[in-house]
Amino acid sequence: MASAEIANLSGLQKAAILLISLGPEKSSAVFKHLKEEEIEDLTLEIANTRSISPQIKEAVINDFYEICLAQQYIAEGGIGYAKELLENALGADKAYEVIGKLTASLQVKPFEFVRKTDATQLLSFIQDEHPQTIALILSYLSSTQAATIISALPPESQADVAKRIATMDRTSPDVIKEVERVLESKLANLVNQEYASIGGVDQVVEILNSTDRGTEKHIMEILEIEDPELADEIRKKMFVF
Template sequence: MLLACLGPEHASNILAHLREAEIDRLTLDIASMGTIDPEIKAKVFDEFFQMAEAKRFVAEGGIELAKELLEKSFGAQKAVEILGRLQSSLQEVPFQFLKKADPAQISSFIQEEHPQTIALILAHLEPKVSALALSSLPPETQTDVIYRIATMDRTAPEIIHEVEHVLERKMAAVFTQGFTFAGGVKEVAEILNLVERSAEKNIMEKLQERDADLANEINKLMFTFDDLVYVDDAGIQKALREIDSKDLALALKSSTDEVKEKIFKNMSERAREMLKEEIEFMGPVRLKNVEEAQQRIVAVIRRLEESGDLIITGRGEGGGEEILV
């Protein structure tokens, strides 16, 4: 955006000093921007000036001096914000060039890659994007990729360089420095919570056959619609106030009796009868629509659990152990 605000002449002078891959990426971004509002231009220039000053202060005297000088120039709160942005900008993110890509594009890129390469890529993307890309893979590949993400630890920079270099032919790429932590069972749980229920079930069944301990560890971190029975009653009541009634009826269409009972007992008699009636007269529905409704409800439960508004207990091995999702 800064280059777009500077205009063609100044922007071209800066682009001349960049790598070809960086030029390609920036040119595509600039071309898709359209007209920039004057107020936004002013904010871009202000932020650039602040970041430039911060970098200069850090180079001259380190973080502490930079913080002191920034506080004098912009105030204490603004100084913290500027330093935070500076530190974020200095940390290059693996596969940054894929962050804004359409999941369908990513899926087409990775189809022919080795499962380990696919695992490396998906481990560095947002779980929602990884889930969509994972769903496009053959079932046997899905399980293999999930296993590799779950058992992944640290990745050397030369390996990431190599993978990025291959994808660079299709999209503009940036290289990353240093060792990067990615993958693990938590990452897998987040991804599987977002894939379609049928795909998740298939993956977990095959993973259980391949490595039962790993599958159990992942399962403990996951939360599915069937796990509503482990939510405390007060939490269910809070969730019901935020869940769309149509989603609830659709989700319960193919749920277990235990889940239905958990929901029904936390509703008023009138609301319960209305819901039962809606389910009864709903007629045949697509399984995909049911699973999507269940995922939306799970998203509400996870959000309330993370904010401390409900408690999930008793899931997995050990009976009364609380599950953090």
């Protein structure tokens, strides 16, 4: 059940859950090896993460371990060598799944930027598009995002879009790029104003309290610009912890 649930999580969401699971001390050590924009994205995602079940935490940690194992095997002897060792360790089906994740992560997926957009907000931008365009976009979203959007479409459009997704075969890369370009342009000024629950803020406070002063200062400066209220809430809690 947990494995099915994490399949709908983005890489950023999984990374946030992993860092929460590791705790503030180990998470702050990880931050030291990341780029500034990665730290910013992860900090906001952690702050926006609500309660996580032990099963989800365990599934994310196992997922991370399996991918690390695959990366190690690939570095030692290539894809074929990694596949053989993973089959022995995890079984053929799991080995195929892990290798697939790893090779897919080396490529930028179409509409990756849309995965960070709230489904309700995205709906307002695409609901008047041609059903084939909507079907194309939904086919690249997580099942949770796609379900939210297709449920909110007019009843007469829902089956049409679902049918187009089901019967979609191959789409020209040029068409995909053009739809991406238009949609990204529409979303360029969209600001997501949904922020964290109190629990998420507490987790960020713990991590920031464990980071070096420079990292903490940089993150707080960015938060002051992007969300002054959240920054103020974090700062108040930092004096309490």
